[in-house]
Amino acid sequence: MTFAVAVAGASGYAGGELLRILSGHPDFEVRTVTAHQNAGQPLVAVQPHLRSLAHLTLQATTPEVLAGHDVVFLALPHGKSGELAAAFDPETLVVDCGADHRLRSESDWTAFYGGEYFGAWSYGVPELFVGGSASPLKQREALVGERRIAAPGCNASTVALSLAPGVRAGVIDDRDLVAVLAVGPSGAGKTLKITMLASEILGSANPYAVGGTHRHIPEIRQALRAAGATAPTISFTPVLVPMSRGILATSTARIVPGTDAATVRAAWHDAYSDEPFVQLLPEGDFPRTADTLGANTALIGLAVDEAAGRVVVVAALDNLVKGTAGAAIQSANIALGLPETTGLSLNGVAP
Ligand SMILES: NC(=O)C1=CN([C@@H]2O[C@H](COP(=O)(O)OP(=O)(O)OC[C@H]3O[C@@H](n4cnc5c(N)ncnc54)[C@H](OP(=O)(O)O)[C@@H]3O)[C@@H](O)[C@H]2O)C=CC1
């Protein structure tokens, strides 16, 4: 069966990446693409790298245009998917790449986003544990047959994947977590902002949302609670660096006293040894963002710093693939009963 697909926000970065991956997916046919200011333009006028979709024209983003598809991917500014959500047929699979349906706590939503709260959907990171420390279940089980999915924030999923195995296994103290991330500007979308000008970014590393203010903090805490943390606290600092895409997150946590290095490493090994897309690298090996570009992978390197009593987890992924569009399509595959890896690649582009 071929599933008819619509992509809303198709002129943006996340929409473009959805289309790039969907165009190589054997079970999906992109029938409709929508935008806002660019509505009326041929898709390739805005996304000139998507030549196989040259027959498509960007339409307005309305419930009527998006109706009648089996699957709708939303890659819209925050608040816009929430406004559209009520209009979709309950049988249509809707995957939202925005934040509108990620948070289960309305007070977190109000504190970090504000505006109307639209309620939470199933979280689109299949590899995360759910149900606490004693549970063998992963988020993938919750996605089977699902029709409403919230794809993750790219920084949030990088850090959650980095720390969840240690939390679940009880080998780290979830009240003392620290994450510092190098992130590329494509995470901020195509919108014009002075802070994103090449003249501001090239040749500089620019911290932002310092001091516990970043909107992905409640999303990370939510994912860690699902893995068994009771009241996780995390110091989270993103740093914008001059690479168009990619995230390199260095997360550290205090090791529970008396836990040896092999037991710490085993927590991550056991969590991900059967996962196709989330891979723990051999001891002494650490990922580079360049190794993940264009691939649906999250690569993780781990070291135990005995002197500091901390585990150091370095994770790399492509914010537009495993951080957004790839996660959305992987989750859609699961929801529809397709093999989870369909249309998704372990291989990136290099150099
Ligand atoms: N970039 C990333 O790495 C990640 C992005 N996301 C999320 O994905 C979503 C899209 O992000 P991204 O692609 O980066 O953003 P972009 O700014 O690149 O794209 C935004 C898209 O939304 C459309 N749009 C803008 N305003 C409106 C409106 N008022 N109504 C309907 N459509 C509108 C734009 O259309 P037009 O061009 O015609 O104006 C464009 O297609 C966001 O929610 C973002 O947070 C999530 C994880 C990572």
Ligand SMILES: CC(=O)N[C@@H](CCC(=O)OP(=O)(O)O)C(=O)O
């Ligand atoms: C460079 C940059 O600004 N990156 C964005 C990543 C946004 C993202 O992951 O998307 P959502 O907004 O959907 O959560 C940020 O840190 O907020």
